[in-house]
Amino acid sequence: MAAWPESTRLIGSSIPRLDGLAKASGRAKYPSDIRPEGMLFGVILSSPYASAKVKSIDLEPARKMPGVKAVLAMAQPGETTIYYQGQEIAAVAAETEEKARDAARAIKVEYEILPHVVTERQSSAPDAPKVFNNGNYRAGRAQTAGKPDEAMQKADVVIEATYELPVITHVCLEPHGLTAEWKGSDSITAYASTQSVMTVANDMVQTFGVPASNVTVLTEVMGGGFGSKFNADAWGIAAARLAKDAGRPVRMFLDRAQEHMIAGNRPSAKAHVKLGATADGKLAAMIAETSGTGGRSPSNFPLPYVYHVANRSRTHTEISVNCGGARAMRAPGHPQGCAVMEAAMDDLADKLGMNPLEFRLKNLAETDPVGGGINRTELYHEQIERGAKLIGWERWKPRGQNGDGPIVRGLGMALHQWGGGGAQDKQVACIINPDGSVELRSATQDIGTGARTILAVIAAEVLGLEVGQIKSNIGNSTFPPGQSSGGSTTTPSMAPPCLNAVTQARDELFQKLAPGLNCAVDDLTLSGGKLLVKGEEKMTWEQACRKLGVMPINTIGRFGPGLSSIGVGGCQFAEVTVDIETGVVRLKKIVAVQDTGLILDMLTWKSQIYGGVIGGLNYGMFEERIMDEGTGVMLNPDMEMYKLAGATDIPEIIVDAYDTPEMRKRGVIGVGEPPTISTAAAIGNAVANAIGVRVPKWPMSPMNVLNALAAKEGKA
């Protein structure tokens, strides 16, 4: 088994991504751009109601419309219950998108409208209609350790507070969907915007009963998933059905409103927390009642988080609402758990009269509950020290001492951790052709993380070539099994088999060449595009490969222990100003100190961290799904009233790679998720520090800030 090279030429340097120019020049073809010959346009008809029974569907008016080639009912009259606005009713394929939309609109659907509950408040009100068979909410059993009640009584200082985070949606810029093309009656190709070509392929196999060997799912590039794009989904299957009926390829991508309503979301979180400590700042007890909604999907989140509370009890209640189901979203559960825990920590530190940084250091858990049991205590100490320096924590002042207004300033911090780690059953093929071209193949995909590029970096490093000489061929379900892009597992799953495949291929090449060169295999090395014998240049890479005759080298690499590891964390700091007259929060600066593992490409690594921070910044400052209790509809299913940061909202962001020799020894780790976890928490703490009172509800919108200020003045 191969090991990561001790000294590296490419690994860890800043290498522009392989597909960057194609993307930046508009030439890259995304799944939603691909237009096979004869392609039709598909449209999904969505339910306008949040809760209803479908009584009848008349597809005929749609069928009769000009340009319509296939129509499909997705709901069954008399059977289908509508659980959320946007739920699929029917699908149409037509010659143009305009005509398909008209046709979908022409479908006659009779609904029996039922009462709905679309907010947690509405769902759990005492007189709420029971709209779900198993009730609107389910209280879990208390998870208890130690003696929380007793310990709480003995605690010197106790805070009691309620914190809330809203449902947010993924807002992938490329909508969910695929283009389906049948080749004959039992062979299908799908161009899918997905985080898992293999899962989409499997969905097609399962649904249509076609041989797995006849299904190809292609994702050359794709426009964002963030955890919401693993399956073919009802609309992808509908596209394939319509394509079959019409005998022509069908492109089916959701519209923006459907994206918000049915393509996934991050569950809300509400936590009523009692947290107690001894006078010298040791956590003594936590009693938490939490709840959340993911539509009808789970909403749980880790709590306590990062810190050790010996005596604790926690009960989580799942609340169902008539809204689209939650899906994994960038570090599922962690941003919520982090915000709740870190808010409580800050509030308690304030009551204790302690610097919240010191208070945190005193209470770190020695076993990392999610990161493979790593003791992160020391790591956190060092990372916090670095972060504190970068943000200027020495300027920190207690709440209420940050200016008389109207503009006040505040600092906040938060810690995060994540598991990640690599799957051990993935493969990469490495092909060295006699013409010197090198190709890597695997059924993984690049969702914007740089996966394609890092595989090529590894190959180029081992073969002494330039990154551009490697064809990194991924995003094809028919290639050797690759990892789904989720859970920050792609790099730790794929880098080891890639290193092994390329190392084996190189060794095979050496074995073939050595006899002809009258040298031992061990005498051969590759560097700067040349083959070296005992350190002396013998021939070019191309000349060496030509000696293969007509037979390429083709190896399959598998996972190897020690090349990647599990467990990743970091800390973040935020500096804000708040106008206490308008409630407007401005971000001044964010510092993110992040575990690195062995960095493969510094440029794409940094982009991951910036991207995570900006995702967290959106969660902290802007994002919120707003449901209308009266009508049951989403009020902001767009990109105007569903707020996301634009260029002028971006503060100075400092990314600090915690890149130590020990870190590198761990091998590669994934960092897609960790850096997005603690940003919203740090921002919330900075706002509290600035205005002297906790804003208990995210996002830190003017309304939530003003409400908190009013509550402080007793005017709530």
Place this chain on the structure above:
Amino acid sequence: MAENDSRSPNGPGDHSRRNFLRGSGLAAASAVLTSQATAALAEAEAQVASAEPQVLSGDVNLTLMVNGKDMSCVVEPRSTLLDTLRNRLDVTGPKRVCDRASCGACTVILNGDPVYSCTTLAVSCQGKKIETVESFDTGENGVPHAFHQHDALMCGYCTPGFVTACKAWLDRHPGKEPTLEDVKRGLDGNICRCGTYIGVFEAALAVAKNQKGV
């Protein structure tokens, strides 16, 4: 005042507000008109008076000048420029994301002005010069190259819009080396979900500097 035109594809352009008033018909409805807007209104009225009103329906044969080439297709009067480019002409650089003039992914340059093609009717673009990201110089002095080098993209779906907005800004401010604030305001009509803004700012500053030196 146009400097404050947040989320306008015209960014800190010189007459974006005026165009906006003209385009939206708000000018006619607005009770308080600045002198600039009054002038714009007069100009718009003159234009309307000089042009015969045209009623279009059904399928329309359309020729658009895209990236220096005449391209013909059949559209409906309601078809947007974006859908026409993407669905009819296979010009897929501009992306459809919000479809409501909020995100900038569909930005194209129309007669020198950056516009959201998702809220521009294709039939209104006949005889106009349409430039999309595909036509930009991909060499070392071009905007795409700078985006590539500074990793100003991740999934890349927003990127054509950012690149186009950036190119349009540079075209309108020849020889000017923008500040970070200029860049932020100039690109405030675009949204990136992956969070590539830092790279985007670096790329925009670098390309401006580079072009100034040319």
